[in-house]
Amino acid sequence: MTTITRDTATGSADIVVLGIFAADLVFQADRLPTIGETLFGRAFSIGSGGKGSNQAIAAARAGGRVGLITRIGADTFGDLARSVWQAEGIIADAISIDPAQATGAAFIFVSAATGDNAILVTPGAAGRISTADVAAAGSMIADAKVFVTQLEQPVDAALAGLEAARQAGVVTIFNPAPAVAVPDMIWRYCDWTTPNETEAAALSGVAVDSVDGAFHAADALGRRGVRNVLITLGEKGALLCGEAGTALFPPLAGATVVDTTGAGDAFNAGLAVALAEGRSAEDAIRFATAVAGLSVGRPGASASMPARTEIEAALERVPSPIWMTRPEEDLIFSTG
Numbered sequence: 001m002t003t004i005t006r007d008t009a010t011g012s013a014d015i016v017v018l019g020i021f022a023a024d025l026v027f028q029a030d031r032l033p034t035i036g037e038t039l040f041g042r043a044f045s046i047g048s049g050g051k052g053s054n055q056a057i058a059a060a061r062a063g064g065r066v067g068l069i070t071r072i073g074a075d076t077f078g079d080l081a082r083s084v085w086q087a088e089g090i091i092a093d094a095i096s097i098d099p100a101q102a103t104g105a106a107f108i109f110v111s112a113a114t115g116d117n118a119i120l121v122t123p124g125a126a127g128r129i130s131t132a133d134v135a136a137a138g139s140m141i142a143d144a145k146v147f148v149t150q151l152e153q154p155v156d157a158a159l160a161g162l163e164a165a166r167q168a169g170v171v172t173i174f175n176p177a178p179a180v181a182v183p184d185m186i187w188r189y190c191d192w193t194t195p196n197e198t199e200a201a202a203l204s205g206v207a208v209d210s211v212d213g214a215f216h217a218a219d220a221l222g223r224r225g226v227r228n229v230l231i232t233l234g235e236k237g238a239l240l241c242g243e244a245g246t247a248l249f250p251p252l253a254g255a256t257v258v259d260t261t262g263a264g265d266a267f268n269a270g271l272a273v274a275l276a277e278g279r280s281a282e283d284a285i286r287f288a289t290a291v292a293g294l295s296v297g298r299p300g301a302s303a304s305m306p307a308r309t310e311i312e313a314a315l316e317r318v319p320s321p322i323w324m325t326r327p328e329e330d331l332i333f334s335t336g
Contacts, residue, residue, distance in 0.1 A: 013067030013091050014276045015059050016141050016170075018134065018149040018161045019052015020126030021070055022104035023077040024301050026261070028112050042112050048084045049106050049301040050126065051150040051177060054262050058269030058305035059148075060088045062291055064276060067091035067144070069137045069161070070153075071125040077103035078125075084302065094137035101125035108261055108301075115257045115296070121152060121178075129153040131160040142168035145276040148268060150175040155182055162189035171275050174226075175268045179203055188225035192242075192275075194268055195221075200231045211248060214239045215324075230285065232267055234260075238289065240321070244281040247321040252293025254317055262301035267292035270311070282321060290314040 028043040048057070056068040068090050072078040074097055081103060085092060104124035110117050134141075134157055141147055147165035149158045158174070159182075165172045166189040174190040176182065179202035187193070197208040204220040207213050208231065218229035218241035228242030237250040270291030274284035290311050298304035306314075 012143050013065050013140060014145045015064045015272045016067045016069065016137070016144040016147050016165075017052050017056040017059070018069040018129070018147070018153065018158065019055065020050040020104050020121075020123050020129070020152045021048065021053040021072055021081040022050035022106040022121055022123065022126070022152075023047075023080060024049030024106050024108055024261075026108045026110060026300065028110045030112050032109050032118065045300065047300050047303050048081060049108070049262070050104055050121070051152050051175065051265050052126075053081065053085075054265035054302050054305070055148055055150075055175075055269045055272070056090050057084065057088050057302040058262075058266050058291065058295070059273050060090060061305050061307050062270055062273040062311055063308040064269075064273040065091070067093060067137075067140050069094040069129070069133060069140075071096045071098050071101070071129050071133065073097070073101050073103040073125045074099040075103055077105060091140075093140055094133070096133060098125040098128065101128060110259050110261060110299075115259045117259065117261045119261070123152055126153055129157045131156055133157065134160040134164060138164060141165050141170060144170050146171045146173060146272045148173045148175065148272050150177050151180050151182070152178070155180065155186075159183065159186050159189070162186060165189070166191075173268060173272055173275075175264065176203055177264060184224060187221065190226045192228045192230060192271065193221060193226045194230045194232065194264070194271065196232045196264060197234070211236065211239060215241065215246065228281065230271070232264060232292075238267070238285060240281065240285060242281065246324040247282070248324065249285050249289055249321045250319040252289055252314060252317055253319060255293040256297045258297055259299045259304065260296050262304055263292050263296050265301065266295035266305055269305070285321070286315065286318045287311065289318050293318070
C-alpha cells in the first residue's frame with residue numbers, strides 16, 4: 001500500500017487552489033523540430049510550474065493568503081516544489097507527498113520570435129489527486145473566500161472541489177484548462193469560468209475567432225449555469241458576460257511580450273485575490289489584467305509573477321472596460 005504523507009505547515013487561507021505542480025523544462029528556439037529532426041535551442045531553464053502551483057504563487061505575491069491542494073513525489077522536483085512554496089508562504093496543510101509516483105513535469109517550447117508557447121504536461125503524482133484529497137481539505141475550503149481549480153488534475157477532483165466550495169458559500173473560479181470533456185453539472189458550481197479562446201471554443205462548440213464569437217461562446221456557457229464567463233483573448237484583452245453585464249476589458253497598456261507562459265495563471269490569480277478582497281467585478285478584472293500584463297514581460301511561469309507593489313503601480317495603465325450593455329440590464333445571465 002502506498003503511504004501518503006502531508007506537509008505540516010498550517011493556517012487559514014483566503015484563497016484555496018486545487019491543482020498540480022510540474023517542474024517546467026523551458027526551451028526557447030526559433031521553432032519546434034519535426035519528428036526525427038534535431039534543432040539547436042537558444043536558451044534553457046528549469047523552474048516551477050503547473051497551473052495550480054503557478055496560480056497559488058501568483059496569488060501569494062499579489063497579496064493573497066493562499067492554500068494549495070496537490071500531490072508531489074518524493075524526488076528532486078518535489079523538493080523544488082516544497083522549497084518554492086515555503087519561500088512564497090503557501091499554506092501546506094493539503095499538500096500530499098506520494099513516494100510511489102514522480103513529481104509532474106512540463107516541456108515548454110517558447111518561440112524566440114514571438115514569445116508564444118506550446119506546452120506538454122505530465123502530471124505525475126498530481127494526476128492521482130482524488131476526491132479523497134479534496135474531502136481531506138474540506139475545512140480549508142470552507143474557511144476560504146475564493147476557491148480556484150483547473151483541469152490538469154482529474155476532473156472528478158475539480159468537480160468535488162467546486163461543489164464543496166459552492167456549498168460552503170465560497171466564490172468559485174473554474175479555469176477549464178486544458179479543455180477536456182467535463183460533466184454538465186460542473187457548470188452549476190461555477191461563479192466564474194475563465195477559458196481562453198481555444199478552450200471557450202472547445203467547450204461551447206462556438207468558434208472564437210472574434211470578439212463577437214467570444215460573446216456567443218460565453219452565452220452558450222452561461223446558459224449551462226455559470227454566473228460569470230470571462231474569456232481571455234490575448235492581445236485583445238478579455239470579454240466578460242455575467243451578472244455585472246457584458247464588457248470588453250482591454251489589456252495592460254504598454255505591455256511588452258517576452259514570454260506568455262503562465263499569463264492565464266497570472267490572470268486567474270489576480271482575479272482570485274481581488275474577489276477575495278471584496279472588489280467589484282470590474283475592479284477585479286482590471287486587477288487581473290494588470291497581473292497578467294506584467295507577467296508576459298518576463299520569462300518563465302511562476303518566476304514571472306509580479307509583486308503587489310508592481311501591480312498597484314500598473315493599475316494606472318489598465319484601460320477602462322468597454323461596456324456593451326448597461327450592467328443593470330443583464331440580458332444573458334440569470335442572477336438567481
